[in-house]
Amino acid sequence: MRILVTGAGGTVGSAVVPLLLEREAAVRALSRDPARRTFPAGVEPVAGDLERPWTLDGVFDGVDAVMLYPHPETAEEVVARTRDAGVRRIVLMSSSSVETDPDADTSGNFGHQHHRPVEEAVERSGLEWTHLRGGEFMVNDLDSYPDSVRAEGVIRAPNGDHPGAPVHEADVADMAVAALLEDGHQGRAYEITGPEHITPAQRAAVISRALGREIAFVELTLAETRELWISQGVPPEVCDWLLWEPGPEDEGAPWGPDEFVSKDYERVMGRPGRDYARWVADHIDAFR
Ligand SMILES: NC(=O)c1ccc[n+]([C@@H]2O[C@H](COP(=O)([O-])OP(=O)(O)OC[C@H]3O[C@@H](n4cnc5c(N)ncnc54)[C@H](OP(=O)(O)O)[C@@H]3O)[C@@H](O)[C@H]2O)c1
Numbered sequence: 001m002r003i004l005v006t007g008a009g010g011t012v013g014s015a016v017v018p019l020l021l022e023r024e025a026a027v028r029a030l031s032r033d034p035a036r037r038t039f040p041a042g043v044e045p046v047a048g049d050l051e052r053p054w055t056l057d058g059v060f061d062g063v064d065a066v067m068l069y070p071h072p073e074t075a076e077e078v079v080a081r082t083r084d085a086g087v088r089r090i091v092l093m094s095s096s097s098v099e100t101d102p103d104a105d106t107s108g109n110f111g112h113q114h115h116r117p118v119e120e121a122v123e124r125s126g127l128e129w130t131h132l133r134g135g136e137f138m139v140n141d142l143d144s145y146p147d148s149v150r151a152e153g154v155i156r157a158p159n160g161d162h163p164g165a166p167v168h169e170a171d172v173a174d175m176a177v178a179a180l181l182e183d184g185h186q187g188r189a190y191e192i193t194g195p196e197h198i199t200p201a202q203r204a205a206v207i208s209r210a211l212g213r214e215i216a217f218v219e220l221t222l223a224e225t226r227e228l229w230i231s232q233g234v235p236p237e238v239c240d241w242l243l244w245e246p247g248p249e250d251e252g253a254p255w256g257p258d259e260f261v262s263k264d265y266e267r268v269m270g271r272p273g274r275d276y277a278r279w280v281a282d283h284i285d286a287f288r
Contacts, residue, residue, distance in 0.1 A: 001026070001064045001065065001180075001181060002025070002026040002027075002028060002062055002063050002064050003020055003026070003027055003028070003063065003065050003066070003067065003180050003181075004028045004030060004046075004059065004060060004065075004066045004067070004087075005017055005020070005028070005029050005030065005066075005067045006030045006050060006067060006068055006069040007030075007069035007093065008027075008029035008030060008031060008037070008039065008043075009029070009031050009036075009037040009039075010069070011139050011169045012093060012134075012169050012172045012173050012176065013029075013067065015169055015170055015172075015173035016067060016173045016176045016177055016180075017029060017039060017040060017043060019173060019174070019177045020177060020180070020181070021040060021042055021043070023177065023181055025180075025181060026044070027042070027043045027044065028043070028044045028045075028046055028059075028063060029044065029045050029046065030047075030048050030050075030059060031045060031046075031047065031048075032047070032048070032049045033047070034046065046058075046059050050069060050071040050074060050078055051071055051073065051074055052074075053074050053077040053078050053081060056078065056081055060081060060082050060085035060086075060087050061085050061086075063085065063086075063087050064087065064088055064089065065087065065088060065089035065090070065091065066082055066087055066089070066090050066091070067091050067093070067176055067180060068082075068090050068091065068092045068093065068118070068122070069093055070092065070093055070094065070114060070115050070118040071118070072113070072114055072115075072117040072118050075117055075121040075122070078121075079121045079122055079124075079125045079127075080125075082125070083125050083126065083127055087127065088127060088128055089127060089128040089129070089130075089180065089186070090122050090125070090127050090128070090129050090130075091129070091130045091132060091176055091179040091180050092118060092119060092122050092129065092130070092131050092132065093132055093134070093172075093176075094115045094118070094119055094132055094133045094134070094189070095111045095112075095114070095115045095133055095134060096111075096134060096135040096191050096193070096262075097109055097110075097111025097112050097115065098111070098112050098115050098116050098119060098131075098133055098189075099112045099116070108240065108241055109241060110237060110238055115133075119131050119189075128186040128187075129186065129187065130185045130186060130187075130188055130189075130190065131189040132172060132175055132176055132179065132190055132192055133189055133190060133191050133192065134167055134172050134192045135164075135165055135166065135167050135191070135193040135194070135262070136164055136165075136166045136167070136193075137166065137169055137172070138166040138167060138168050138169070138194065138276060138279040139169050139279075139283075140166075141166075141203065142283060142286055143232075144157065144232075145203075145207070145287070146286045146287050149207060149211075149215055149287045150287065150288070153213065153214065153215050153216060154215065154216045154218055155200070155204040155207070155215060155218070156218045156220050156228075157200040157217070157219070157220060157225070158200075158219065158220045158221070158222055158224075158225040158243065159199075159200060159219075160199060160200050160201040160217055161199050161201060162199060162200070163197035163198060163199050164197070164198065164199070164200075165193035165194045165195075165196065165197055165198070165261045165262075166193075166194050166198070166276065166279075167192050167193050167194045167265075167273065168273060168274035168275075168278065168279045168282075170274060170282075171194070171265050171269075171273040171274055172192055174265070174269055175190055175192055175264075175265060175268060175269070178268055178269070185268070190265075190268065191260070191262035191264050192262065192264060192265055192273075193260065193261050193262045193265075194261070194273055194274070194275065194276065195261065195265070195266070195272045195273040195274070195275055196261065196275055196276070197261060198275075198276050200217065201217040201219075202276075203276060204216070204217035205217075206276050206277050206280055207287055209277075210277070210280045210281060210284055210287070211284070211287060211288070222243055225239075225243055226239045226243055229242075229243070
């Protein structure tokens with residue numbers, strides 16, 4: 001089978017590529033600038049930009065299945081090109097933010113707005129499809145935790161007692177490979193969370209144990225968090241979605257409904273997903 005991996009240089013895609021090679025698939029890796037990326041031996045790099053579908057001429061030729069990175073603005077045309085080239089299957093990197101209740105208000109749900117139009121284009125295509133609706137990635141913690149852990153022995157985050165169910169990027173990659181190569185996953189939307197509830201304060205404790213030294217957890221208010229994220233370049237509308245608009249009435253309010261721990265990974269892979277301790281062990285150098 002020949003698989004085209006879009007996002008092949010990204011967090012999940014770069015974990016998918018070696019797994020596909022291990023399973024003896026032929027891998028074509030899409031990048032806007034393949035010269036900037038290093039892919040494993042045997043991978044066929046191709047240039048193309050999902051935002052500019054006319055750059056994708058020939059990219060899908062001879063391909064059996066595509067792992068698709070979402071671009072809502074061009075999804076319809078990209079999917080049409082995929083189908084016209086004779087591709088059989090699309091596995092979409094989607095998100096657990098996709099709202100499945102048709103009556104729900106999705107006006108402030110940036111994740112739904114970004115991913116659902118792509119899901120719809122894929123579902124309309126007539127091709128075999130699988131949606132990978134990933135929850136919060138553990139790897140997001142690499143954006144905010146390591147600097148203060150290394151410099152001050154501190155993690156600063158909001159909602160210290162609120163449990164989430166973050167997922168290891170390797171688990172998302174496992175599910176992508178299964179859906180790309182195997183039958184039985186078509187027409188399914190998998191919710192991919194981690195295997196456990198864990199709070200931000202508990203994450204600090206896990207990192208403390210792995211480093212063998214105390215890492216303090218300092219709780220930020222929602223307003224402080226928003227200010228910090230904006231200073232780090234997170235767009236305001238994304239802050240508002242991830243962390244609703246702060247106001248005096250929201251300070252100290254609960255984060256929202258408890259995160260849902262999905263069993264989809266265990267059902268598909270036949271084993272529990274990787275927990276946060278495993279993720280920290282896999283990335284320990286970033287914290288040292
Ligand atoms: N982070 C989370 O908590 C979370 C949760 C749920 C779902 N998700 C979803 O997971 C996906 C992100 O996966 P990731 O973290 O593996 O991505 P990532 O590390 O941000 O990597 C992005 C990849 O996409 C490629 N890319 C971006 N724009 C492109 C374009 N216009 N044309 C072609 N390629 C393009 C980049 O390739 P080049 O730079 O080489 O072109 C890069 O390889 C997204 O769909 C995201 O919404 C994330």
